[in-house]
Amino acid sequence: MSGPEQSLLFDPAASSWRGLMAAWPIDAEAVGFREQLGLGTDRPIVMSGHQAGVWHPGIVAKWFACVAAGRALGAQPVWLVVDQDENDPAEIAYPVRTGAGLLERRVWRLGEPIEGVCNAMRAPIAPAVAPTPGDGSFAAGAVGVGLGRVFEAVGGRVKEETLARQFAFAAADLLALWCDAPTLVFATAIGKTDAFSRTLASMRTEAAACVRAYNAAAGAHRDAGVRLMRIDEAGGSIELPAWDLTRSIRRPVFAGDRGLNGEPAPRALLMTALVRSFGCELFIHGSGGGTENGGYDRVTDDWWSAWRGRPPRAPTVMATATRTLDLGDGAIPTPAQIERARSRAHQARHDPAIVGDEEAALAKRALLAKVAAIKQRGEDPGPVFREMQELLRAYRQRREEDLSRLEAEAERLRARADEAVIAHDRTWAFPLYPDAALKSLRDEVFAAFGV
Secondary structure, eight states: OOOOOEEEEEESOGGGHHHHSOOSSOOHHHHHHHHHTTOOSSSOEEEEEEOSSOOOHHHHHHHHHHHHHHHHHTOEEEEEEOTTSOOOTTEEEEEEEOTTSOEEEEEEESSOOOTTOOGGGSOOOOOOOOOOOTTSEESSHHHHHHHHHHHHHHHTTTTSSSHHHHHHHHHHHHHTTTSOOOEEEEHHHHTTSHHHHHHHHHHHHTHHHHHHHHHHHHHHTGGGOOOOOOEETTTTEEEEEEEEEOSSOEEEEETTOSOOSSEEEEOHHHHHHHIIIIIOSEEEEOTTTOSSTTSHHHHHHHHHHHHHSSOOSSOEEEEEEEEOOOOSOTTOOOHHHHHHHHHHHHHHTTOGGGGTOHHHHHHHHHHHHHHHHHHHTTOOOHHHHHHHHHHHHHHHHHTHHHHHHHHHHHHHHHTTHHHHHHHTOSOSOGGGSOHHHHHHHHHHHHHHTTO
């Protein structure tokens, strides 16, 4: 069994990021884009980002990497808040240990969800009081403290204009203990830039070519999970990678739309295409955007290359981390250990070598070779198969105690499967972790950049 899991991953290595950055200085279009977003134009920009919320340590690793890379590379660190998204930041999961001593996952709802409305169009909330552990105790010492900090941080930003801004600045406040915040910029602000307006106009004019290229790129990287745009050229209905945002709905934009009901905003791939083309010299993804073929920004690269003639100028890199809470019970297996025990118990009934019965294992291998030879001659292997089944029946009877012990161990671990998911979950909100764990993550990230 294992304790807390800790890992940090850069791809490529942090030491190589300087050599990857897009060329500097920038052209007039990039200058205008950055000025309209309130960003600096006197030095390069390293950018990362995520939806508004109080995220897990894997996202915090991107935040730390953005700040550290900015220092190391002489760049402005910028965090892009994906506020056109409908994610629910007002739901915080936390672990407790019940009165019966079992781990249990519970959820604190700071406010009520609103379906179909993006966080840039939702009002801030007055958060519900932080929960108590009820009939048990918080599963780790920092959990209760962290929930209280979230309540204070979110409540302290209740006068922000939107729910997205409330949670974005609350997260920055919570992370201020470990480092200065990057400059925050909101994705909906991209919809007000000249670069977005020009691109949307081109999309309307070249709708079929644009969307065919988009869908071809998404189809070439299906593992990325990017949904195809709807296209009906005959009927003139072609969906574009942009949103029309109102306070009651987030609706897709179509090429034939005469106008918008609300505010325009880019969808995910158009958003990263624009910020990588005009807004930064390096973009830091997590494992979802990635740098491998499965990363969704590979779709962006292929789409932009096919439609615009070249990929976005700023390359992507990856930073992510795994941190699990120390829930004080080293006996809880990992999900992988549970699966290995189940598989081992099953396989042992068919493979005598697993319980150390080499004589039976050799005999079975000899019979399998005999079956293969008989099949190759086109003869009936049935009698040899029956001989092998009899060998295994005798083996199972002879080694019943060993097989029962493996099955009992698999069942013992399986009984803790629900707890295993909780104990090895890497997605708890970062304030639920001890300060020392977050400081350690910050130090490890900063050390990778030599700052």
